[in-house]
Amino acid sequence: MAAPVISLTGVGIRFRRNRRGRRSFKDLFAGGRRRSRPDEFWALREVSFTVQRGEAIGVVGRNGQGKSTLLKLVTGVVLPDEGTVHVTDGVAPLIEITGGFVDDLTVRDNVYLTAGLHGMTRAQIDARFDDILDFAEIGDFIDTPYKHLSSGMKVRIAFAVISRLEEPILLVDEVLAVGDKAFREKCYRRIEELLAGGRTLFFVSHNERDLRRFCARGLYLDKGALVLDAPIDEVLALYNEQYGIKPA
Template sequence: MAAIEVTGLGIRFRRARRGRPSLKDLFSSRARRKPGGGEFWGLKDVSFQVNAGEAIGVVGRNGQGKSTLLKLVAGVLLPDVGTVAVHEDVAPLIELTGGFVGDLTVAENVRLIAGLHGMSRAEVADRFEEIIDFAELHGRLQTPYKHLSNGMKVRLAFAVVSQLGAPILLVDEVLAVGDKAFREKCYGRIEELLAEGRTLFFVSHNERDLRRFCTRGLYLRAGELVLDGPIRDVLDRYNADNATA
Protein backbone atom coordinates (compact mmCIF):
# COMPACT_ATOMS: atom_id res chain seq x y z
CA MET A 1 0.00 0.00 0.00
CA ALA A 2 1.39 3.39 -1.01
CA ALA A 3 1.85 5.92 1.81
CA ILE A 4 3.35 8.63 -0.45
CA GLU A 5 3.09 9.01 -4.24
CA VAL A 6 5.14 11.65 -6.04
CA THR A 7 4.62 12.12 -9.79
CA GLY A 8 6.46 14.49 -12.15
CA LEU A 9 7.21 16.85 -9.28
CA GLY A 10 8.78 20.23 -10.02
CA ILE A 11 9.21 23.53 -8.20
CA ARG A 12 10.86 26.83 -9.20
CA PHE A 13 12.75 29.36 -7.13
CA ARG A 14 14.10 32.84 -7.83
CA ARG A 15 17.86 33.16 -7.55
CA ALA A 16 17.90 36.82 -6.55
CA ARG A 17 15.38 36.46 -3.75
CA ARG A 18 16.32 32.93 -2.71
CA GLY A 19 12.65 32.21 -2.15
CA ARG A 20 9.35 31.50 -3.79
CA PRO A 21 7.76 33.95 -6.24
CA SER A 22 6.33 37.18 -4.88
CA LEU A 23 2.73 37.62 -3.76
CA LYS A 24 2.03 39.32 -7.06
CA ASP A 25 3.43 36.31 -8.90
CA LEU A 26 1.24 33.94 -6.91
CA PHE A 27 -1.86 35.75 -8.13
CA SER A 28 -0.64 35.65 -11.72
CA SER A 29 -1.61 32.84 -14.08
CA ARG A 30 0.84 30.00 -14.57
CA ALA A 31 1.22 31.08 -18.17
CA ARG A 32 2.70 34.39 -16.96
CA ARG A 33 5.05 32.62 -14.55
CA LYS A 34 7.33 31.04 -17.11
CA PRO A 35 10.89 30.53 -15.89
CA GLY A 36 13.12 33.46 -16.66
CA GLY A 37 16.81 34.12 -16.26
CA GLY A 38 16.39 34.72 -12.53
CA GLU A 39 14.64 31.42 -11.84
CA PHE A 40 15.80 27.82 -11.51
CA TRP A 41 14.19 24.46 -10.87
CA GLY A 42 14.72 23.36 -7.26
CA LEU A 43 13.24 20.00 -8.24
CA LYS A 44 12.45 18.78 -11.72
CA ASP A 45 10.41 15.78 -12.90
CA VAL A 46 10.84 13.76 -9.70
CA SER A 47 8.70 10.62 -9.36
CA PHE A 48 8.70 7.82 -6.79
CA GLN A 49 6.41 5.89 -4.44
CA VAL A 50 6.89 5.10 -0.75
CA ASN A 51 5.05 2.08 0.62
CA ALA A 52 3.69 1.96 4.15
CA GLY A 53 6.37 0.80 6.59
CA GLU A 54 9.34 1.68 4.35
CA ALA A 55 12.31 3.67 5.66
CA ILE A 56 13.60 6.00 2.93
CA GLY A 57 16.79 8.08 3.12
CA VAL A 58 17.23 11.12 0.86
CA VAL A 59 20.85 11.64 -0.21
CA GLY A 60 22.57 14.57 -1.93
CA ARG A 61 24.90 17.51 -1.44
CA ASN A 62 23.71 20.84 -0.03
CA GLY A 63 21.34 22.72 -2.31
CA GLN A 64 20.33 19.72 -4.40
CA GLY A 65 16.66 19.65 -3.34
CA LYS A 66 16.53 17.28 -0.36
CA SER A 67 14.86 19.59 2.17
CA THR A 68 12.68 21.07 -0.56
CA LEU A 69 11.39 17.59 -1.37
CA LEU A 70 10.62 16.95 2.30
CA LYS A 71 8.72 20.23 2.59
CA LEU A 72 6.68 19.39 -0.50
CA VAL A 73 5.76 16.04 1.01
CA ALA A 74 4.88 17.80 4.29
CA GLY A 75 2.70 20.32 2.43
CA VAL A 76 4.81 23.27 3.58
CA LEU A 77 5.55 24.10 -0.07
CA LEU A 78 3.32 23.66 -3.13
CA PRO A 79 4.71 22.35 -6.44
CA ASP A 80 4.66 24.26 -9.71
CA VAL A 81 4.15 21.04 -11.66
CA GLY A 82 3.38 17.44 -10.75
CA THR A 83 1.62 16.01 -7.74
CA VAL A 84 2.33 14.82 -4.19
CA ALA A 85 -0.23 12.45 -2.69
CA VAL A 86 0.20 11.61 1.00
CA HIS A 87 -2.31 8.97 2.03
CA GLU A 88 -1.71 8.96 5.78
CA ASP A 89 -1.16 11.51 8.55
CA VAL A 90 2.32 12.96 8.94
CA ALA A 91 4.49 13.73 11.98
CA PRO A 92 6.87 16.44 10.68
CA LEU A 93 10.21 16.36 12.50
CA ILE A 94 11.40 19.29 10.39
CA GLU A 95 12.11 22.83 11.58
CA LEU A 96 11.10 21.47 14.97
CA THR A 97 10.78 24.70 16.90
CA GLY A 98 8.36 26.31 14.45
CA GLY A 99 4.98 27.17 15.96
CA PHE A 100 6.14 27.50 19.55
CA VAL A 101 5.16 30.78 21.27
CA GLY A 102 7.93 32.55 23.13
CA ASP A 103 5.82 34.14 25.86
CA LEU A 104 3.95 30.93 26.72
CA THR A 105 5.36 28.54 29.29
CA VAL A 106 6.77 25.10 28.54
CA ALA A 107 3.56 23.46 29.79
CA GLU A 108 1.35 25.80 27.75
CA ASN A 109 3.40 25.19 24.60
CA VAL A 110 3.15 21.41 24.99
CA ARG A 111 -0.64 21.66 25.08
CA LEU A 112 -0.71 24.17 22.20
CA ILE A 113 1.59 22.33 19.80
CA ALA A 114 0.15 18.89 20.56
CA GLY A 115 -3.33 20.29 19.99
CA LEU A 116 -2.34 21.93 16.71
CA HIS A 117 -1.08 18.55 15.53
CA GLY A 118 -4.41 16.94 16.26
CA MET A 119 -4.09 15.53 19.78
CA SER A 120 -7.24 15.73 21.87
CA ARG A 121 -7.10 17.28 25.35
CA ALA A 122 -7.43 13.81 26.84
CA GLU A 123 -4.49 12.52 24.75
CA VAL A 124 -2.35 15.50 25.72
CA ALA A 125 -3.14 14.98 29.40
CA ASP A 126 -2.38 11.26 29.11
CA ARG A 127 1.01 11.83 27.44
CA PHE A 128 2.03 15.06 29.16
CA GLU A 129 4.31 13.47 31.76
CA GLU A 130 5.98 11.26 29.16
CA ILE A 131 6.65 14.30 26.95
CA ILE A 132 8.19 16.28 29.81
CA ASP A 133 10.21 13.25 30.97
CA PHE A 134 11.62 12.74 27.49
CA ALA A 135 12.49 16.44 27.14
CA GLU A 136 14.09 16.43 30.61
CA LEU A 137 12.32 19.68 31.49
CA HIS A 138 10.46 18.85 34.70
CA GLY A 139 11.98 21.83 36.49
CA ARG A 140 11.01 24.23 33.69
CA LEU A 141 7.25 23.75 33.29
CA GLN A 142 6.48 27.39 34.12
CA THR A 143 9.49 28.82 32.26
CA PRO A 144 8.60 30.95 29.21
CA TYR A 145 9.66 29.14 26.06
CA LYS A 146 11.78 32.11 24.94
CA HIS A 147 14.04 31.63 27.98
CA LEU A 148 14.99 28.07 27.08
CA SER A 149 18.33 27.28 25.48
CA ASN A 150 18.33 26.11 21.87
CA GLY A 151 19.06 22.58 23.03
CA MET A 152 16.09 22.63 25.42
CA LYS A 153 13.82 23.92 22.64
CA VAL A 154 14.82 21.05 20.35
CA ARG A 155 14.35 18.52 23.16
CA LEU A 156 10.87 19.83 23.87
CA ALA A 157 9.84 19.93 20.22
CA PHE A 158 11.06 16.41 19.48
CA ALA A 159 9.37 15.11 22.63
CA VAL A 160 6.01 16.54 21.51
CA VAL A 161 6.13 15.61 17.83
CA SER A 162 7.46 12.09 18.42
CA GLN A 163 4.37 11.38 20.54
CA LEU A 164 2.04 11.96 17.61
CA GLY A 165 0.31 8.87 16.32
CA ALA A 166 0.88 9.76 12.66
CA PRO A 167 1.96 6.77 10.52
CA ILE A 168 4.52 8.81 8.51
CA LEU A 169 7.64 10.43 10.03
CA LEU A 170 9.39 13.22 8.11
CA VAL A 171 12.87 13.87 9.57
CA ASP A 172 15.21 16.59 8.28
CA GLU A 173 18.58 16.84 10.07
CA VAL A 174 16.79 18.27 13.09
CA LEU A 175 18.88 16.25 15.52
CA ALA A 176 22.21 17.63 14.33
CA VAL A 177 22.06 20.05 17.26
CA GLY A 178 22.08 19.12 20.93
CA ASP A 179 24.26 16.78 22.92
CA LYS A 180 25.23 13.27 21.89
CA ALA A 181 23.31 11.58 24.71
CA PHE A 182 20.05 13.23 23.70
CA ARG A 183 20.58 12.44 20.02
CA GLU A 184 20.94 8.78 20.91
CA LYS A 185 17.77 9.03 22.97
CA CYS A 186 15.95 10.47 19.96
CA TYR A 187 17.38 7.82 17.66
CA GLY A 188 16.15 5.16 20.06
CA ARG A 189 12.68 6.70 19.86
CA ILE A 190 12.80 6.68 16.05
CA GLU A 191 13.75 2.99 16.13
CA GLU A 192 10.78 2.30 18.41
CA LEU A 193 8.46 4.03 15.95
CA LEU A 194 9.91 2.09 13.02
CA ALA A 195 9.40 -1.15 14.95
CA GLU A 196 5.73 -0.19 15.23
CA GLY A 197 5.52 -0.11 11.43
CA ARG A 198 5.75 3.63 10.86
CA THR A 199 6.96 4.98 7.51
CA LEU A 200 10.18 7.05 7.60
CA PHE A 201 11.23 9.74 5.12
CA PHE A 202 14.67 10.81 6.33
CA VAL A 203 17.02 13.57 5.10
CA SER A 204 20.57 13.46 6.48
CA HIS A 205 24.21 14.01 5.56
CA ASN A 206 25.23 11.41 8.13
CA GLU A 207 25.94 8.15 6.33
CA ARG A 208 25.93 6.17 9.56
CA ASP A 209 22.42 7.39 10.39
CA LEU A 210 21.18 6.64 6.89
CA ARG A 211 22.48 3.09 7.08
CA ARG A 212 21.10 2.71 10.61
CA PHE A 213 17.51 3.67 9.81
CA CYS A 214 16.94 3.28 6.08
CA THR A 215 16.61 0.34 3.72
CA ARG A 216 16.06 2.39 0.56
CA GLY A 217 17.53 5.63 -0.74
CA LEU A 218 16.78 8.46 -3.15
CA TYR A 219 19.79 10.30 -4.59
CA LEU A 220 19.09 13.87 -5.69
CA ARG A 221 21.49 15.93 -7.78
CA ALA A 222 20.67 19.38 -9.17
CA GLY A 223 17.04 18.79 -8.31
CA GLU A 224 16.73 15.58 -10.30
CA LEU A 225 16.36 12.02 -9.06
CA VAL A 226 19.57 10.23 -10.07
CA LEU A 227 18.98 6.88 -8.36
CA ASP A 228 16.23 5.13 -6.40
CA GLY A 229 17.36 1.86 -4.85
CA PRO A 230 18.71 0.04 -1.78
CA ILE A 231 20.36 2.51 0.59
CA ARG A 232 23.72 0.72 0.26
CA ASP A 233 23.72 1.15 -3.54
CA VAL A 234 22.55 4.76 -3.34
CA LEU A 235 25.28 5.71 -0.87
CA ASP A 236 27.94 3.92 -2.93
CA ARG A 237 26.86 5.86 -6.03
CA TYR A 238 26.74 9.14 -4.15
CA ASN A 239 30.20 8.60 -2.65
CA ALA A 240 31.64 7.61 -6.03
CA ASP A 241 30.19 10.71 -7.71
CA ASN A 242 31.60 12.99 -5.02
CA ALA A 243 34.95 11.31 -4.39
CA THR A 244 36.82 14.10 -6.19
CA ALA A 245 34.30 16.92 -5.64
Protein backbone atom coordinates (compact mmCIF):
# COMPACT_ATOMS: atom_id res chain seq x y z
CA MET A 1 0.00 0.00 0.00
CA ALA A 2 1.19 3.50 -0.82
CA ALA A 3 2.24 5.84 1.98
CA PRO A 4 -0.66 7.86 3.41
CA VAL A 5 -1.07 11.50 2.43
CA ILE A 6 -2.33 12.35 5.93
CA SER A 7 -1.20 10.71 9.15
CA LEU A 8 -2.16 11.66 12.71
CA THR A 9 -0.59 9.81 15.64
CA GLY A 10 -1.70 10.38 19.23
CA VAL A 11 -2.77 13.93 18.45
CA GLY A 12 -4.08 16.22 21.17
CA ILE A 13 -4.75 19.95 21.22
CA ARG A 14 -6.03 22.06 24.06
CA PHE A 15 -7.46 25.54 24.41
CA ARG A 16 -8.25 27.98 27.20
CA ARG A 17 -11.83 28.81 28.17
CA ASN A 18 -10.83 32.42 28.89
CA ARG A 19 -7.88 34.76 28.55
CA ARG A 20 -7.15 35.17 32.24
CA GLY A 21 -4.10 33.64 33.85
CA ARG A 22 -1.64 33.48 30.95
CA ARG A 23 0.91 30.69 30.99
CA SER A 24 4.30 31.47 32.48
CA PHE A 25 7.52 30.94 30.55
CA LYS A 26 8.00 27.83 32.67
CA ASP A 27 4.63 26.49 31.48
CA LEU A 28 5.42 27.25 27.85
CA PHE A 29 8.88 25.70 27.71
CA ALA A 30 8.76 22.91 30.30
CA GLY A 31 9.42 19.54 28.72
CA GLY A 32 7.38 16.37 28.96
CA ARG A 33 3.64 15.80 29.04
CA ARG A 34 1.88 18.91 30.29
CA ARG A 35 -0.89 18.86 32.82
CA SER A 36 -4.19 20.58 32.18
CA ARG A 37 -5.06 23.73 34.07
CA PRO A 38 -8.60 24.21 35.42
CA ASP A 39 -9.39 26.80 32.73
CA GLU A 40 -8.16 24.59 29.85
CA PHE A 41 -9.87 21.83 27.90
CA TRP A 42 -8.76 19.29 25.31
CA ALA A 43 -10.49 19.90 21.98
CA LEU A 44 -8.95 16.66 20.67
CA ARG A 45 -7.09 13.91 22.53
CA GLU A 46 -5.30 10.72 21.43
CA VAL A 47 -6.56 10.94 17.84
CA SER A 48 -4.84 8.63 15.35
CA PHE A 49 -5.69 7.70 11.76
CA THR A 50 -4.24 7.70 8.24
CA VAL A 51 -5.69 8.76 4.90
CA GLN A 52 -4.73 7.42 1.49
CA ARG A 53 -4.66 9.59 -1.62
CA GLY A 54 -8.08 9.74 -3.28
CA GLU A 55 -10.13 8.83 -0.20
CA ALA A 56 -13.29 10.80 0.60
CA ILE A 57 -13.90 11.01 4.35
CA GLY A 58 -16.88 12.44 6.20
CA VAL A 59 -16.26 13.89 9.68
CA VAL A 60 -19.28 13.44 11.95
CA GLY A 61 -20.17 14.74 15.40
CA ARG A 62 -22.14 17.33 17.31
CA ASN A 63 -21.05 20.97 17.40
CA GLY A 64 -18.04 21.57 19.61
CA GLN A 65 -16.65 18.04 19.41
CA GLY A 66 -13.43 18.87 17.53
CA LYS A 67 -14.38 18.53 13.85
CA SER A 68 -13.26 21.98 12.71
CA THR A 69 -10.18 21.79 14.93
CA LEU A 70 -9.22 18.55 13.20
CA LEU A 71 -9.38 20.23 9.79
CA LYS A 72 -7.30 23.16 11.04
CA LEU A 73 -4.64 20.70 12.22
CA VAL A 74 -4.51 19.17 8.74
CA THR A 75 -4.12 22.61 7.15
CA GLY A 76 -1.41 23.58 9.63
CA VAL A 77 -3.38 26.57 10.93
CA VAL A 78 -2.99 25.17 14.45
CA LEU A 79 -0.34 22.85 15.87
CA PRO A 80 -0.91 19.91 18.23
CA ASP A 81 0.09 19.98 21.87
CA GLU A 82 0.64 16.22 21.73
CA GLY A 83 1.35 13.75 18.96
CA THR A 84 2.24 14.34 15.33
CA VAL A 85 0.45 15.48 12.18
CA HIS A 86 2.06 14.61 8.85
CA VAL A 87 0.56 15.86 5.57
CA THR A 88 2.44 15.11 2.35
CA ASP A 89 0.18 16.89 -0.17
CA GLY A 90 -0.95 20.50 -0.46
CA VAL A 91 -4.33 21.52 0.95
CA ALA A 92 -7.17 23.60 -0.50
CA PRO A 93 -9.15 24.69 2.58
CA LEU A 94 -12.86 25.39 2.13
CA ILE A 95 -13.10 26.30 5.81
CA GLU A 96 -13.87 29.86 6.85
CA ILE A 97 -13.24 30.60 3.20
CA THR A 98 -14.19 34.26 3.32
CA GLY A 99 -11.70 34.99 6.09
CA GLY A 100 -8.83 36.05 3.83
CA PHE A 101 -10.84 38.55 1.80
CA VAL A 102 -10.35 42.29 2.34
CA ASP A 103 -13.52 44.34 2.70
CA ASP A 104 -12.29 47.54 1.04
CA LEU A 105 -10.79 45.84 -2.02
CA THR A 106 -12.90 45.09 -5.06
CA VAL A 107 -13.97 41.56 -5.88
CA ARG A 108 -11.45 41.54 -8.73
CA ASP A 109 -8.57 42.53 -6.46
CA ASN A 110 -9.66 39.99 -3.85
CA VAL A 111 -9.61 37.19 -6.43
CA TYR A 112 -6.01 37.99 -7.32
CA LEU A 113 -5.00 38.50 -3.71
CA THR A 114 -6.57 35.32 -2.34
CA ALA A 115 -5.51 33.08 -5.20
CA GLY A 116 -2.00 34.49 -4.95
CA LEU A 117 -1.83 33.84 -1.23
CA HIS A 118 -2.72 30.22 -1.98
CA GLY A 119 0.21 29.92 -4.37
CA MET A 120 -1.26 30.65 -7.79
CA THR A 121 0.85 32.76 -10.13
CA ARG A 122 -0.46 35.86 -11.88
CA ALA A 123 -0.50 33.94 -15.16
CA GLN A 124 -2.49 31.08 -13.61
CA ILE A 125 -5.02 33.50 -12.15
CA ASP A 126 -5.34 35.30 -15.50
CA ALA A 127 -6.02 31.97 -17.23
CA ARG A 128 -8.72 30.98 -14.73
CA PHE A 129 -10.23 34.37 -14.00
CA ASP A 130 -13.16 34.08 -16.40
CA ASP A 131 -13.98 30.58 -15.12
CA ILE A 132 -13.94 31.84 -11.54
CA LEU A 133 -16.22 34.73 -12.45
CA ASP A 134 -18.62 32.54 -14.42
CA PHE A 135 -18.85 30.00 -11.62
CA ALA A 136 -19.56 32.65 -8.97
CA GLU A 137 -22.25 34.28 -11.13
CA ILE A 138 -21.49 37.78 -9.86
CA GLY A 139 -19.98 39.36 -12.98
CA ASP A 140 -21.87 42.63 -12.54
CA PHE A 141 -20.20 43.12 -9.15
CA ILE A 142 -16.61 42.36 -10.14
CA ASP A 143 -15.43 45.93 -9.47
CA THR A 144 -17.62 46.40 -6.38
CA PRO A 145 -15.95 46.58 -2.94
CA TYR A 146 -16.14 43.17 -1.33
CA LYS A 147 -17.83 44.57 1.79
CA HIS A 148 -20.92 45.44 -0.25
CA LEU A 149 -21.60 41.83 -1.28
CA SER A 150 -24.24 39.74 0.45
CA SER A 151 -23.09 36.80 2.58
CA GLY A 152 -24.21 34.41 -0.15
CA MET A 153 -22.25 36.27 -2.82
CA LYS A 154 -19.14 36.24 -0.64
CA VAL A 155 -19.35 32.46 -0.32
CA ARG A 156 -19.84 32.16 -4.09
CA ILE A 157 -16.69 34.04 -4.99
CA ALA A 158 -14.67 32.37 -2.23
CA PHE A 159 -15.72 28.86 -3.31
CA ALA A 160 -15.06 29.73 -6.95
CA VAL A 161 -11.49 30.76 -6.11
CA ILE A 162 -10.55 27.98 -3.69
CA SER A 163 -12.07 25.21 -5.82
CA ARG A 164 -9.80 26.28 -8.71
CA LEU A 165 -6.66 25.56 -6.70
CA GLU A 166 -4.72 22.49 -7.78
CA GLU A 167 -3.93 21.25 -4.26
CA PRO A 168 -4.57 17.49 -3.94
CA ILE A 169 -6.42 17.63 -0.58
CA LEU A 170 -9.78 19.39 -0.33
CA LEU A 171 -11.17 20.32 3.09
CA VAL A 172 -14.85 21.31 3.26
CA ASP A 173 -16.39 22.53 6.53
CA GLU A 174 -20.09 23.48 6.26
CA VAL A 175 -19.16 26.40 4.01
CA LEU A 176 -22.19 25.97 1.74
CA ALA A 177 -24.82 26.50 4.41
CA VAL A 178 -25.18 30.03 3.03
CA GLY A 179 -26.57 30.34 -0.48
CA ASP A 180 -29.41 29.09 -2.60
CA LYS A 181 -30.11 25.47 -3.36
CA ALA A 182 -29.19 25.74 -7.04
CA PHE A 183 -25.75 27.16 -6.26
CA ARG A 184 -25.08 24.53 -3.58
CA GLU A 185 -25.81 21.82 -6.14
CA LYS A 186 -23.44 23.52 -8.55
CA CYS A 187 -20.74 23.47 -5.87
CA TYR A 188 -21.43 19.82 -5.12
CA ARG A 189 -21.01 18.92 -8.78
CA ARG A 190 -17.69 20.74 -8.73
CA ILE A 191 -16.62 18.69 -5.70
CA GLU A 192 -17.59 15.50 -7.55
CA GLU A 193 -15.46 16.60 -10.50
CA LEU A 194 -12.49 17.09 -8.17
CA LEU A 195 -13.03 13.67 -6.59
CA ALA A 196 -13.21 12.06 -10.03
CA GLY A 197 -9.83 13.63 -10.73
CA GLY A 198 -8.29 11.85 -7.75
CA ARG A 199 -8.50 14.53 -5.06
CA THR A 200 -8.62 13.58 -1.38
CA LEU A 201 -11.63 14.94 0.53
CA PHE A 202 -12.34 15.78 4.17
CA PHE A 203 -16.02 16.74 4.41
CA VAL A 204 -17.54 18.09 7.63
CA SER A 205 -21.32 18.23 7.53
CA HIS A 206 -24.47 17.53 9.53
CA ASN A 207 -26.31 16.56 6.34
CA GLU A 208 -26.48 12.77 6.05
CA ARG A 209 -27.44 12.81 2.39
CA ASP A 210 -24.41 14.92 1.52
CA LEU A 211 -22.10 12.73 3.60
CA ARG A 212 -23.33 9.61 1.84
CA ARG A 213 -23.14 11.32 -1.53
CA PHE A 214 -19.45 12.09 -1.28
CA CYS A 215 -17.89 9.85 1.35
CA ALA A 216 -17.17 6.14 1.63
CA ARG A 217 -15.49 6.41 5.03
CA GLY A 218 -16.38 8.30 8.19
CA LEU A 219 -14.70 9.57 11.35
CA TYR A 220 -16.98 10.03 14.36
CA LEU A 221 -15.69 12.55 16.91
CA ASP A 222 -17.27 12.90 20.35
CA LYS A 223 -15.86 14.96 23.23
CA GLY A 224 -12.59 15.32 21.38
CA ALA A 225 -12.06 11.57 20.93
CA LEU A 226 -12.20 9.50 17.76
CA VAL A 227 -15.04 7.13 18.62
CA LEU A 228 -15.25 5.28 15.31
CA ASP A 229 -13.34 5.10 12.03
CA ALA A 230 -15.45 2.98 9.67
CA PRO A 231 -17.58 3.01 6.50
CA ILE A 232 -19.76 6.12 6.49
CA ASP A 233 -23.02 4.16 6.90
CA GLU A 234 -21.72 2.53 10.10
CA VAL A 235 -20.52 5.87 11.46
CA LEU A 236 -23.87 7.55 10.81
CA ALA A 237 -25.79 4.61 12.28
CA LEU A 238 -23.82 4.82 15.54
CA TYR A 239 -24.16 8.61 15.71
CA ASN A 240 -27.92 8.43 15.15
CA GLU A 241 -28.32 5.64 17.70
CA GLN A 242 -26.40 7.46 20.42
CA TYR A 243 -28.37 10.68 20.05
CA GLY A 244 -31.76 9.29 19.07
CA ILE A 245 -31.69 10.87 15.63
CA LYS A 246 -34.02 9.57 12.95
CA PRO A 247 -31.91 8.61 9.89
CA ALA A 248 -32.30 10.84 6.85
